[in-house]
Amino acid sequence: MAVAGYHGRVLEVDLSSGDIRVRPLQAEDVLLYLGGRGLGTKLLYDRIDPTVDPLGPDNVIVIATSPLIGSQAPTAARGHMVYKSPLTGYIGTSNSGGAWAYGFKATGYDALAIRGRAPHPVFIDITPEKVEIRDAGHLWGKNTHETTDILTAESAPGNPCRALVIGPAGENLVRYAAVANERNRVYGRCGPGAVFGSKRLKAIRVRGKEKITIADEARYRAGLDQALYLMKQAPITKRLLRELGTSGLILLINLINMLPHRNFQDVEHDEEKLERVSGEYIARNYLEKAGSCYLCPIGCQRHTAVKGADGSVRRGEGPEYETAVLMGPVCDIYDMDAIIRANYLANELGLDTISFGGTVACVMELYERGYLTPEQTGGLELRFGRADLLEKLVELTAHRQGIGDLLAEGSYRLAERCGHPERAMHVKKLEIPGYDPRASYAQALGYMTSPTGACHLRGGYAVSLAFFGGTREIPRFSLLQSPIAIRNMQNTGILQDSLGICRFTGFAFSVDPWARIVSGLTGQDFSTARLEEIANRIASLERLFNLEAGLNPEEEDLLPARFAEVPIMAEGKPRAVTLESQLQMRRDYYRARGWNDDGRPGQEFLRHMKIQRRNNRI
C-alpha cells in the first residue's frame, strides 16, 4: 500500500514458534479503520477467535499506531493496544501516552501483532534492521522502572531506546495488570499486563529513525495551526491541566455531585477532608514540576515527591484524578501521603490503579457488611478509611499473596466468591471510574455500552460535556438527549484513539482540525463525514467481537442495581438511573448505532458498514 503517513507494514511475532514475519498493511484496512484503536481492532479480529482463553497462547495482542504518529501533531504519539481482556472476557483496548509508540513507528512498522507463549521469559527487540525475540530471564521479577532502566541503558544520543514493560503484577497474571512505558505512562485498563505475562513477554524494546511522508504539507499545517490555537484558548487545556493536573477536577466534580464515596454508596464528602486530596493540595504540597507526554503542549503530568516519617523523600508521578479518587474517597481515604505512596508502588509493580481502587473499595464494603471475614483477609481489618493498608494491599495484589490473590481477580469475581456480586461496582467486570453515573445519564449510558465495560474513556467522556463542554455542554439528566450524545462522544473517543491523540484535546475542540490534519498528512479524504463513518464502523466491529466472545447485551449492558435503586442528591433532586430509564436509553442507543433492539448488529447493517468476517483467519 502507499498511503502517506503509513509505512505499510505489520510486524507479526509468534512467541510459541519464534516465527517473525512482516505482512503488508492493506490499504483497505487503513481507509476503513484509520489506525490506532480502529486498525488494531481490525487486525485483532482478523487474527483471533473471540472465544479463546484470554490468558492462553491463542490470545493476540495488537499494538497499532496512527498515521499521525511520526508527525508533529500535538499529542500524536499515543499507541493503542488491543487484545482479549482477562478481566472482562471481551475486547480489551488500552491507550497510553509516552514516546514508545513514536519509537515503534520509527522502526518502520505501523502495527505489531503478537501471539503464542514463549517457553521462557522473553522480550522483543525491534529495530529497522532486525527483530529478535530475546531472553528476559534477567528481567523477570523486576519492577517496571528497573526493567525500563535496564532496557533503555543502551540508548545512543539522537537514537533512544524505548521500552514497553510489565511489572510483577503482569507476571503474576493480575487480571488488571498494566503495561508501562517511560516508567509511568501506562496502558492501564482491561489487563494487558496479564496478557503479556501469560505470553511470558516481559517487554518490547524499539529503536529507529524511520520517517513518514506528508502528502500535503500546506493542508496539514493549516489544521495544525488551528488545533494549536484552540488548545491555547480553552481554559482546561491552557491552564487547569498544567497547573493542577487531572486531579484539579476533583473539587469541580464534587460540585456537580458526581464524586463517588465509599464504593459508590453516596457522593457526600467532608469538604475539609476532600480538600486534602485535591489537585490544589497536591500542587501546594507535593508537586515538583508538571510534565508532558511526547509532543504534548498541555502537560498534565504531575512529578511529585513525598516525605517519609524518617525524612527520606520518594519521587514519582501522580496521582491522576482517577487514582486519587479510586484509592481515595471511593475507599473513604483522604490521606494524600498514603495515596501517593500506593500510586508510586502500583506504577512500579504494574497495576491499573482504577481497578485496584475499585476492588479495594468493594472488599471494604464486603468486610464491613460481614461478607468477608478476618480469616479470609489474613487478619487485616479491611474497613473503609484504612489508608495505612493501601501500600500493603498493592504489594499483596501484585504478588498474589494472601488477600491479594483475591484482589488480583477484580471486584466482580471477588464479590461473587463472597456470595455478593451486587457489591461490585462494575460493568462487564470492569470497575467503574471516578464519576458517579447517577449524576449524568449520558455517563451512565456510556458505562453501560462501552465495549470494554465501565470505562469513561471508551464509554464516552460525558463529564467533559456535562460540565466542561463549553458550547457543547449537554443536559445531564435527559433521557432523550443522552443516547445520541453518548454515541457521538464515544465516536469522538474512537477517533482520538485511532488517531493516536490525547482525550484531553477534546476539551479544546472536537474532530474538525484533526480531519484537516489527517487528510493533509495522508492525502486521503478523511473528512469529518468519513471519520464519522469510520468511528461507527469501529464501534460495530468491537461489538461484533464482544458478541462472538459471548456478550449477553440484555444482562450485561446494564449498571449495577445500586445505581437504579439508591438515589443520590444532584441539582436539588434525588437522582437514580432507574432500570426503566436504563432500558429506554439503551434501546435508543442501539438504534442510534444502527443495531437491532437486542443490541446486535444485523447482517444487512454489517454489509452496509463494510464489516466483513474473514473466512480464513490470519
Place this chain on the structure above:
Amino acid sequence: MATHKWQTSEEIFRLFRSIGRASLLYDIQDSHSGNMAMRWRNQAGEEIVVITATGSQKGDLEPNHLCYLSPAETDFGYYKASSETDIHVRILSLPGAQASMHAHVKELVMATLDDQPGPKTPPPFVPVDPLAFYHLGPEIPVDWFAVPSGSPEMAKTIPARLAEHPLTIIYGHGAMTRGRTLKEAFYHLCLANNAGYIVRLIERQITPRNVDSGSKDDASEVLKARRQAFLQELRTKIKAAPERHFHFKPPAYNIEIDGRCDFPDEDEILKEFRKAGNRIFESRLSPFHTGSMSVRGVDYLLYAPQASRPYEVGGPLLRLPLAPAPGDDRELELHKKIYAESDFQTVMHCYLPEAEAHAHYIYPGEDRPLDRIVPVDAEGSFLYLAIPVTGPDVSDEELIRLLHDYKLVVVRGGGVWAVGSQSLSEVLHHPSSLREICLYRIAASERGLDLRRMEPEKASRW
C-alpha cells in the same frame, strides 16, 4: 358608551407587555413610539378592541396602559388611547385581521429615504431576502403623508393598503401591519425591519475602492449610483424569477401551532431551547419567529420552527418523527435529511441578515459574488478558516456535504445552516460567530479596506 373602560385581562396584558418589550429589544420602537391593537372577546362575549395608550412606554407597559374599546364606539378613550386608534380600528375591520401594530422600523425607514422634495410618491420597496419577499410581498407600498402621524389621510390610505398587503410603509416614519394574532403582526414588522437592514448592508459593502472620480463630490455621486444600480439589477432579477434567487420559500407563519409544546416534562432540554431561541432573537440572528432549530432523538426530532423567540413570547416546540412525512415543509425536510445523512445531534437554520447581505458581496475587479467568507478578525479566523457560501440552487446533498466539512454554510438567498454534534448551544455559536465575522468584513469594505489583503493566506487552501 362602552362600559369596560379600564377592565383588565392578565393574559392580554402579558401578551401586550411581552410584545412591547420584544419590539424594544428588536429596536423597532423608541421609548414611547408605536402602538398595538387587537380584537378580543371578553368574558361577557362582547367583541372589543384593546389598544395601547398614547405615550405609553412599550417596553414597560402597565395594566392601565391598555385601553379596552368597543369597535362600534371608537371615539371613547381618545384622551388615553393611541392617537392612531382610528387607523387601528379600521385595520381590525379587515377580513382576518385580529391584530394591528405600528412600529418605527428604522432600518426600513432608512432604506426607503430619498432626497427628493415633497410631496412625493415613493416607489414600493422591493425586498431582496426571501422572508420579506415571500411573506410581505415583492412590492411593499411606501406612502408619503403630509401629516405622517394619526392623520385622516393615513386613516384612509393605510387600511386600504393593508387590505392588499400584510404591511405598509409610512415614508420617514415607520410601518403599519395587520396579523391574525398580535405575534404575527410583530413578525411582519421584524421581517420588514430585517429587509431594510439587508438592503442597507448591501449598499454599505459596495466599496468606494472601485469608484474613481475626479472630485470628492463626484465620487459620492458615483458611489450612490453604483449602489442603486447594483440593487436595481438584483431586484429586477429576483422579481423576474424569485425561485432562482432564493433557496426555497420560507414556511408561512403558522399560528395554529404557536403555543404547542410536545415535551413539557423535559426541563433541561426546554431550557436549552428557550435560551437558544432567545439568543437568536436578541442577537438578531434571525427575525422574530423565523428560522428553525432541532435536537435529534433516535427516531424523532425535537423541533422548534419559528426558532427566534424572546423568553417572554415563546413559540412552538414539537416532537416529530425523524422519518420524512407528507406534510413536512421544506425547512423541516432539510433538518430530517441532514440527520439521515449524518451523526449530528443539532441543526439550526437562521436568516442571519449580515450573512444574507454579505453573500452578495463582489470583490473589486470580480464579477461574481463570493463563494466563501474568510474571517478577517482573530477569533473568527481561528474558528473558521473559511465558511462556504453556496448559490440558492445548492442541492441538498452538496449542502450536507459542506455541513460535514465546515459545520456552517451560507446559502445565498437561503439563510445560514449550522450543525452540532452535541448541543443547541454548540450549534448556536456558529451563526452567532458568523454575525461578527460578517460585520467586520462589511465594515472593512465600507471603510475602503482591501479584504483580499486582509484575509489570511492559509484560508485559500480551504
